[in-house]
Amino acid sequence: MSDRKYLNIEYKNILVSEIENGNGLSVGLIRLNRPKAMNALNVPTMEEVVTTFENFDNDREIGCIVITGNDKAFAAGADIKEMAEETTIGMLLKDQFARWDRIRKIKKPIIAAVSGYALGGGCELTMTCDMIIAAESATFGQPEINLAVMPGAGGTQRLTKAIGKARAMEIILTGRMVSAQEMYEAGLLTKVVHNEIYLEEAIALAKDIASKPAIAVQLAKESILNSMDTTIETGLELERKNFYMLFATEDKFEGMNAFIEKRKADWKHK
DSSP, X not given: OOOGGGGGOOOSSEEEEXXXXXXXXXXXXXXXXXXXXXXXXOHHHHHHHHHHHHHHHTOTTEEEEEEEOOSSEEEOOBOHXXXXXXXXXXXXXXXXXXXXXXXXXXXXXXXXXXXSEEETHHHHHHHHSSEEEEETTOEEEOGGGGGTOOOOSSHHHHHHHHHOHHHHHHHHHHOOOEEHHHHHHHTOOSEEXXXXXXXXXXXXXXXXXXXXXXXXXXXXXXXXXXXXXXOHHHHHHHHHHHHHHGGGSHHHHHHHHHHHHTSOOOOOOO
């Protein structure tokens, strides 16, 4: 069991809470909380977000994570004021994107609940998540080209893998904003819902996932993400290894016996 004092920390740029789940493990919720800056992702905000992801990941009471903003903006981009006077050497020394690399190591599923603007770094942050639930009002985009730069936190890579080269090329090179419906049809989003229920839907999905056996969930996530970065042969090898590994868990025996005995499984997450 991890130290859960982090839930009571007064963060400057985010709000952190735990949502109890009567059917399983709890859901960890992160709310970006810089409304005057449209939740722009400055360095302190990203440090708080990534550290909280890691805290949730290490907490055995948490089964799934949701990150959201507010109705007007998930996050309207990086904080341009931080970068306006930066040089190449300054950016290299600051290692601007080291925190983003830590997100890739989170084992538990992360769901982005998006309303309003998800632009630039905000769009890239949604794409580091495993699923995206968007309000009909949500607007996505990578407008960095309009500042004479380009996406640097994974936008050129993740967007291309999600929706294909031709669409990603057009969106990134024009910097245009894209509706939630278009992004859903292109394959980036999990679901588009009415504006009033986007967070409710994301939390419901997170609770459903958190009700499943945690080790199986985490190894399935690992296998899916691995499929994005490797050959089918290597991906199948990892999938089979993870499948076999699950036969060493208590939950595997409980799940199969519960199925045979026609009863509800009592997961131990072991």
